[in-house]
C-alpha cells in the first residue's frame with residue numbers, strides 16, 4: 001500500500017494504553033506523523049512509555065502536551081473525556097484536529113459540543129479493533145489492519161472541517177483500516193448490539209458459572225477449553241473501560257438488552273415445549289450469519305484468529 005507521507009507533523013496521544021499505544025506504533029511505522037508526544041495520568045505508564053522508546057516527549061501535563069500538536073488523540077476511558085476535552089480544547093493551537101477513540105460516541109460528541117470548538121476541528125472516532133489486554137505494553141502496530149474505524153463528525157458545513165475529516169480518514173487508512181462516517185446515535189445503537197451487549201453477556205455468564213454451587217471455580221478453569229473459553233477472554237477485558245462504556249451508553253444498551261431478553265425468552269419457551277423446529281431454524285440462521293462474516297473476509301473460520309497477535 002502506498003503511504004501518504006506526513007499528515008500531522010506533531011501528534012499528541014493522551015492515554016498510552018492498548019489503543020493509544022497501537023496508534024503511536026502504527027503512526028511511526030507508516031510514517032504519517034513527525035514528533036510524538038504522550039500524556040498519561042499514570043506515572044507508571046509514563047515511565048513504561050519512556051522505557052519502550054515509542055515517543056519523543058512524555059509528560060503528565062495535558063495543556064503542555066497539546067499546545068503545539070497538529071493532531072490530538074484522546075485514548076482514555078470514555079467517562080474521562082468530558083474533563084479532558086475541557087482541558088485540551090482551550091489549550092490547542094488554531095487549525096489543529098482533535099479526535100478520540102472511545103467506544104461510545106454520543107457522550108464524546110456532547111463533550112466536544114460543550115466546549116468552544118470554533119478554532120479547531122473536533123472529530124469523534126472509534127476504531128472497531130481491540131483485545132482484552134490493556135496498558136502501554138499491549139499496543140501493536142497491526143491492530144487496525146482490515147478493521148473498521150468509524151468517524152462521527154459534528155454538524156459543520158465548513159470546507160476546512162471536511163478537509164480535516166478527509167485527512168483523519170487518510171490517517172486511519174494508512175494503518176490498513178477502512179473508514180466509515182456515521183451519526184453518533186446510530187453508532188451507539190449498532191455498537192450496543194455488536195459489542196456492548198456481548199461483553200455484558202460474557203461478564204455475566206462467567207460470574208454466574210463461578211457462583212453456581214454445583215460448579216467449582218476449578219471446573220470453570222478446567223473446562224474453559226470449550227466455547228466458554230471465548231467468554232472468559234472477553235470477561236477479562238479492562239473493568240474501568242467497560243464500566244465507563246455501560247454508564248455512557250445506558251439508553252442504547254438498555255434498549256438492546258430489552259430486545260435480547262425477549263429473544264432469550266422465546267428460546268427458553270422453545271426448549272421448555274420441546275419445539276425442536278424453532279431451535280433448528282434459529283441455529284441454521286445464525287450459522288449462515290457466521291458463514292457470511294467469514295466469506296466477507298471479516299473473520300477467519302479458525303477460532304481466536306488474530307486475537308493473540310502482539311501479546312507479550
Ligand SMILES: NC(=O)C1=CN([C@@H]2O[C@H](COP(=O)(O)OP(=O)(O)OC[C@H]3O[C@@H](n4cnc5c(N)ncnc54)[C@H](O)[C@@H]3O)[C@@H](O)[C@H]2O)C=CC1
Nearest residue numbers: 015017018019041042075076077078102103130131134135
Ligand atoms: N480495548 C479495546 O479493545 C478498545 C478500546 N477502545 C476505547 O479506547 C479507549 C482506551 O482504551 P484502552 O487503550 O483499551 O485502555 P487502556 O486501559 O489500555 O489505556 C488507557 C490509558 O489512559 C490513561 N488514562 C486514564 N485516564 C486518564 C486521564 N484522565 N488522563 C490521562 N490519561 C488517562 C491510563 O493510565 C492508560 O494508560 C477507551 O475509551 C476505550 O473505550 C476502542 C476500541 C477498542
Ligand SMILES: O=C(O)C(=O)Cc1ccc(O)cc1
Nearest residue numbers: 103127128129130131132195
Ligand atoms: O476483544 C474483543 O473481542 C473486542 O471486542 C475488542 C473491542 C472492544 C471495544 C471496542 O470498542 C472495540 C473492540
